[in-house]
Amino acid sequence: MIPQPRMYFTASTSPAATGALDELTRRYGQTPLEEADVIVALGGDGFMLETLHKLKGRNLPVYGMNRGTVGFLMNVFSPEDLPRRLAEAEEEIINPLSMRARTVSGDIREELAINEVSFLRQGAQAARLRIFVDGKLRLEELVCDGAIIATPAGSTAYNYSAHGPILPIGSDVLALTAVAPFRPRRWRGALLPKTAVVRFDVLDPAKRPVMADADGRSVRDVVSVEVLSQPAICHRILFDPGHGLEERLIREQFV
Known part of the structure; x- marks a missing residue:
């Protein structure tokens, strides 16, 4: 008989997720977060990201069950035999990006992003961005609706919708993808080493305001943003055997 781990259940506010929370806690109990061996998150991908952000520094694995829509980071929901599923689960380690944004008023804001850091025009006019990589000017001016730096784990999300590449989960690269680029007209983005420090300067922020998002x-009205990977921060995600991130990333490219 497989021993039952100490599980802390958490759920989004959707009826499907709260109903699942009630069912699972009745069946398996609810361990206080401070005493838990594993977190079971019930919801969609957005709730999984929210849970991982809240758990930063706790070094607890998170096993998600889909009670949302897409569920790319989640496992199939079933209340049956959860201790066995947890015992057999495969672990993926994800390192987030850090975003350090400076605003027009001079404020500094720092955030972490598991999926991506994105830049979007706030008004009717296109954004104008200047891009540096490791202190070297790489693109004098990118006129666009926005730009994205995505991790491998986040490469199938907003990055993929903007026609960016899907990155293998074990790859030490980041995807830099333009959103609706106007100039350079045929610029397709770039693949950057995971160690790269990328800085975006906003040109003409008063006339063409830009927001940054992690x-x-x-963060609204930014004038410059620095983005880099944080290998010292590790998020642990559990997947059912044969359904881990590597398999999902490959499968996503053939649908």
Whole structure:
């Protein structure tokens, strides 16, 4: 008999997720977070990201069950035999990006992003961005609706919708993808080493304001943003055997 780990269940506010929370806690109990061996997150991908951000520094694995829509980071929901599924689960380690944004008023805001850091025009006019990589000017001017730096784990999200590449989960690269680029007209983005430090300067921020966003945490009216990977921070995600991120990233390219 497989011993039952100490599980802490958490759920989004959707009826499907709260109903699952009630069912699972009745069946398996609810361990206080401070005493838990594993976190079971019930919801969609957005709730999984929210859970990982809240758990930063706790070094606890998170096993998600899909009670949302897409569920790319989640496992199939079933209340049956959860201790066995947890015992057999495969672990993936994800390192987030850090975003350090400076605003027009001089404020500094720092956030972490598991999926991507994105830049979007705030008004009717296109953004004008200047891009540096490791202190070297790489693109004098990118006129666009925005730009994205995505991790391998986040490469199938907003990055993929903007026609960016899907990155293998074990690759030490980041995807830099333009959103609706106007100039250079045929610029397709870039693949950068995971160690790269990328800086975006906003040209003409008064006339063409830009916001920066790290997994839904937004900073408006930025003038410069620095983005780099944080290998010292590790998020642990559990997947059912044969359904880990590597398999999902490959499968996503053939649908």
